[in-house]
Amino acid sequence: MFDIPPGLSRNWSWPTDIRFGAGRLAELPDIVAGLGARNPLFVTDAGLARLPLAARALAVLEGAGLAHGAFTDIQPNPTGAQVSAGVEAFRAGGHDAVIAFGGGSGLDAAKAIALMVHQSRPIWDFEDVGDNWTRVDTSARVPVVALPTTAGTGSELGRSSVITDTARHRKMIIFHPIMLPHVAVLDPELTLDLPPALTASTGMDALCHALETWITPNFHPMADGLALQALRMIRTALPRAFADGQDLGARAQMLVASGMACVALQKGLGAVHALSHALGAVHDAPHGLLNAILLPHVIGFNRAAAEPRLTELAGLLDLPERSGAGVVAWLAGLRDTLGIPETLAPLGIDRSRLEETVNLALADPCAAANPVPLTRDTVAALLRAVIPG
Structure with a gap:
């Protein structure tokens, strides 16, 4: 039988930098600073944004005196329009990194927002078909820190996001290697109240x-x-x-x-x-x-x-x-x-x-x-x- 001792804390390279262990949410300000960012955009879904867990994460940022914004207009099965709104919020707030917080919907949307900040083509041009991924402009990259609050999609270690094209009623897999988050914080305490x-x-x-x-x-x-x-x-x-x-x-x-x-x-x-x-x-x-x-x-x-x-x-x-x-x-x-x-x-x-x-x-x-x-x-x-x- 395989088990993980509750007090175990480790850092791994996956190649994503993984911070595993209970209580590691507290390291979030230092992680953001280590990426050279000073004003991250905190992205989560609308349902989670209303819960104490999101307030707890934001309090960690506020307690460290770290400037930040929040974008929470994400629904289950995130859409292209929601990603576009997130990009607008990122640019309007002068943000320099994305904190992806939540389950699959929140993480997928946050990664897509970070990808699209520096793109001139529509997101659908990057569907994971053939060599579409080569269309992505990689000249600039927004750092992403991912903190999963569910154990399901594993999007914190993935190179894609599933986004719904509401005009065509299609779910599309958007892919590029630069969508892999820079840091993933696997803190099991964030999943205890699921x-x-x-x-x-x-x-x-x-x-x-x-x-x-x-x-x-x-x-x-x-x-x-x-x-x-x-x-x-x-x-x-x-x-x-x-x-x-x-x-x-x-x-x-x-x-x-x-x-x-x-x-x-x-x-x-x-x-x-x-x-x-x-x-x-x-x-x-x-x-x-x-x-x-x-x-x-x-x-x-x-x-x-x-x-x-x-x-x-x-x-x-x-x-x-x-x-x-x-x-x-x-x-x-x-x-x-x-x-x-x-x-x-x-x-x-x-x-x-x-x-x-x-x-x-x-x-x-x-x-x-x-x-x-x-x-x-x-x-x-x-x-x-x-x-x-």
Whole structure:
């Protein structure tokens, strides 16, 4: 069994400079100063901005006498318009760095804001397709310090952001290596008050990143190693963090595993993410919860092609049944333990926009890495399985 002692504090290079350990939020002013910044823009989502946790982080800046601004006009599934508004706020305030604070939505938006400050092209020109990333102007870079408050997307260690194009009803992956934050502060104390339902859905998002990475047929042994270790950690830590939100060791383990899974996903994802991106764009539903609901269904669909990998994983995790069926059973049992719905019905999603969702899923870049090639019929069948009709 893998565990992290609650008092452990370490600095790592990933190549992002990682400050891991409880209480390291207190180092934020010194981290900003070390990047040569004097007036950062604090970026978080609107919901978190109203909670004591954000006030606590801002108080650390104020206590150090560090000039700063705040931009909080970020919603779940951040949009291009919200990123543009953040860029305007950055420029108007004369800011010189970005502090990204929150879950996946806040971190993704903050990274996109930092990227776009020095760009002349629209953000959609940098979608992660082909060599679009080479269009980015890299002559200037805004420093980013990322502080995750959930253990899910791992965006604090990622080189991309998922941003919704509301005009085309599409979620788009915006990518460039300079989007990698300069410093990531992994302070498990920032996740202690995360409600059980969000602990479950964000934790299943991290699990999904690692598992889809592991079974995609793309070749990337280093990513495989990260994915397997993340899965090993999540298997024990996620139920613990869900059952007892104050379990600092479990929270720390989930933060580390989430970051590892995010780095691993550069190998490729698959149908879970292709479907969840499409459903999120069409229905504005939460990404982590979509992934959590979809995951057992999609892994079952992929079993025929991924059986050797799933069998190997079942052995590593010491599951009762060493097979793909054993992995699917584990996922379904974990879903039930965490109170995750079996279908999308509780999210108010119906089949009225099924055709639109199918088209978006097939066009999503994640679709290409799925172990079983996706077709219009198979995607529609997967959606019907999770959307009662």
